[in-house]
Amino acid sequence: MQPSAPEPQPDPDPPMGLPVLPELAAHLAAAAGRTAPEPPGGALALRTAACGYFERRGLWSTPGRVLAGPGAPALLLALLAAAGGDLVVPRPCAAWYAPQARLLGRAVHPAPVPVESGGVPDPFTLLEAVHRARDAGGDPRVLLLSVADDPTGTCPPPEQLHEVCEAATGEGLWIVSDETRRDLLHDPHDTVVLSPAEMLPGSVVVLADLRVTLVPASWPAGLARFPDTGPGEALCAAVLAALSGLSSPLPGPLAAAVGHALTEPATVRERTAAAALLHGRLAAGLHRTVTEAGAVCRPPHAGNHLYADLEPLRPAFAARGVTGPVALEQALAPWAARGGHRFGDDPKALRVRLSTEALLAPEADRRRRLLAAPDPLEVPSVAESLAELAAVLRSGGGSAAGG
Numbered sequence: 001m002q003p004s005a006p007e008p009q010p011d012p013d014p015p016m017g018l019p020v021l022p023e024l025a026a027h028l029a030a031a032a033g034r035t036a037p038e039p040p041g042g043a044l045a046l047r048t049a050a051c052g053y054f055e056r057r058g059l060w061s062t063p064g065r066v067l068a069g070p071g072a073p074a075l076l077l078a079l080l081a082a083a084g085g086d087l088v089v090p091r092p093c094a095a096w097y098a099p100q101a102r103l104l105g106r107a108v109h110p111a112p113v114p115v116e117s118g119g120v121p122d123p124f125t126l127l128e129a130v131h132r133a134r135d136a137g138g139d140p141r142v143l144l145l146s147v148a149d150d151p152t153g154t155c156p157p158p159e160q161l162h163e164v165c166e167a168a169t170g171e172g173l174w175i176v177s178d179e180t181r182r183d184l185l186h187d188p189h190d191t192v193v194l195s196p197a198e199m200l201p202g203s204v205v206v207l208a209d210l211r212v213t214l215v216p217a218s219w220p221a222g223l224a225r226f227p228d229t230g231p232g233e234a235l236c237a238a239v240l241a242a243l244s245g246l247s248s249p250l251p252g253p254l255a256a257a258v259g260h261a262l263t264e265p266a267t268v269r270e271r272t273a274a275a276a277l278l279h280g281r282l283a284a285g286l287h288r289t290v291t292e293a294g295a296v297c298r299p300p301h302a303g304n305h306l307y308a309d310l311e312p313l314r315p316a317f318a319a320r321g322v323t324g325p326v327a328l329e330q331a332l333a334p335w336a337a338r339g340g341h342r343f344g345d346d347p348k349a350l351r352v353r354l355s356t357e358a359l360l361a362p363e364a365d366r367r368r369r370l371l372a373a374p375d376p377l378e379v380p381s382v383a384e385s386l387a388e389l390a391a392v393l394r395s396g397g398g399s400a401a402g403g
Contacts, residue, residue, distance in 0.1 A: 017217035017357075018275055018371060019364040023267050024215065024257055031256035038255040040244040042068030046255050049262035050223050053214075056264065057182070059197050059206065065226040065236055068255070070248050072180060072209035072222035075239070076100045076144070078246060079205065079224065082238035083174055085141030088129055090121045092307065092343035092351075094150045094178065109133045109140055110344050117298060118152030118307065120145045120160060123167040130171050143168040147193050148181035151343050151353035152307040153283060153300030155185070158194045165196045169203045174235070180209040181303040183272050186280025191301045202229045212303070213272050214261050221250060221258045274371055279304045282356035285377045286335075289386050290354070293393035304357055307340075310350040316396030317350060328352050335359075335389055359385055 038046070047063040054061040069075040077100040080087060087101040091110035098108045111121030111129040121129070126143070133140050145164065148155050156164075168175050177196045185191050197204040206225040211217050226236040243249075250258065261268055283300040290297050296309040310317065310328065317323070322331050325339025328350055336358040340351030359382050360367050366381075373379050377386070 017211070018271065018278075018367055020216045021267055021271055023265065024261055027260045028253055028257040031253035034252040034256065036252055038068075038250045038252050040069075040246075040249050041240045042066075042250065042255065046250075046259045046262070049259045050225075053223070053262045053264065054206070054225050057179075057195070059195060059225060061225055062228060065228055065232060067224045067226075067236065067240060067243065068250060068258070069222055069224070069243055070250055071211065071220040072096075072178070072207050073100060074220075074243075074246065074248060075207060075222050075224045076176070077103060078239045078242035079176065079207075079235075080104055080106060080142060081242045082235060083142050085139040086133060088121075088126065088133075088140050088143045088168075088173065089344065090119060090145060090149075092118065092151055092340055092345040093144070094146065095338070095342045097144055097178075098344060107133070107138050107140075108344075109138065113152075114160065116160065117149070117154035117156045119147060119149030119154060120156045120164045123163045126164060126167050127171070130173070140171075141173060142176055143173045144176045144178065145196070146178040146181075147195060148179070148184065148302035150181060150303055151305050151338070151340075152298055153303050153305045154298050155191050155193050155301050158192055161194065161196060162199050165200050165203070169200055175200065175204045176207055177204055178207050180207070180212050182208075183213040184276045184279060184303045186276060186283060186301055188276075193302075197225070197227075202227045202232065205232075205235070210258065210261070213275070214264075214268065215258055219254055219258065221254065276302075278371055278376060279356045281376050282359045282382070285382070285386050286354055286356065286359070286389075289390050290393065293390055295393065305353050305355055307343075307351065307353050310352060310393075313393060313396065314350055316394070318396070320396040322350075322396065324348060325350065325352065331392065332389070334385070 046068050047066045050066045051061040073096045080101055086107040088109045089097050090113045101108050109129045111125040114122040130140050165175055175196050182193050197206050208223045210221045215221055226232040283306055286306055290308045294312045300306040325341045329337045329339050336355035338353045340349055341347040345351050370376050376382055
């Protein structure tokens, strides 16, 4: 039997993040001579700094219930290995969720999100997914959700989040809350973000990848915070054992720089706030462009992505040979398009995630100038890119073909 042809891969992501802060670069350089490895889960100093990070977000923490690792995906892999059983995820969800479970041979059960926002499943679809999985012999034990969602750029309302978490704990599931993008709110005065760990502190593990907001995108660093309960202590110890087995701790010099970033000095706080404002303005420009072209898209409130449903434009795209998400990625490649199938969505639907990163110039100096621009949407390169996107949407994707 001949193996099937591999699925075409999209172009690489654009350069991610803003230029490295000199203060963080200096701390990394100062620790460059450190030869001692960081212990699995992070040394006490790093975990203590992480406690301060969580406490400033309303989550009291102790070093014994916090682990650090080389990015959130590695921490999730260790967590799923420790928790056992299958994984339940929203549909759509971040592209890195499901692969960690599948690496362990675990089943992944998607539960569709409601119309209002992404990040969490509808409570009824969650229960339906859990019961269907158990009836089929599955063993769902973990619900992974997001309070500031990739791919949709939305934040679930607190009441919706509470209903989902109550349903999950009623079914005996651990809740893992991905809070990576919670600091990239486009308008902090307009959007309320609550952690499930504030609602149900004994049932929630908080996960955060620091590369999105706190440290440069090329610095793999993430945190996991566990409940201060007996089961939380046992799960934390099992995750630490799994991390030890992976033998992939944070590099020593990087841990020193990350520890400084976790104290959130003024330069880091200012950069995070400026990045959130920049991504918010760019996301608003993308949203206006796609909706004026006739697409359906939830207004983004956080992060650097939005998720557009181009089904209303299917006739125009089909006339150009674009009939599925793979071809849609090719047609919209300049905007870092990723088809919905990469996020667990319907593989036939014309849904796509677009990235504000694609509107940023690749050169560090130009990104700095864009960060300081009074209105980034008036910067010529950004305005031209949005005008080109509008033209492509109106024409149905140019000459791209295939499904």
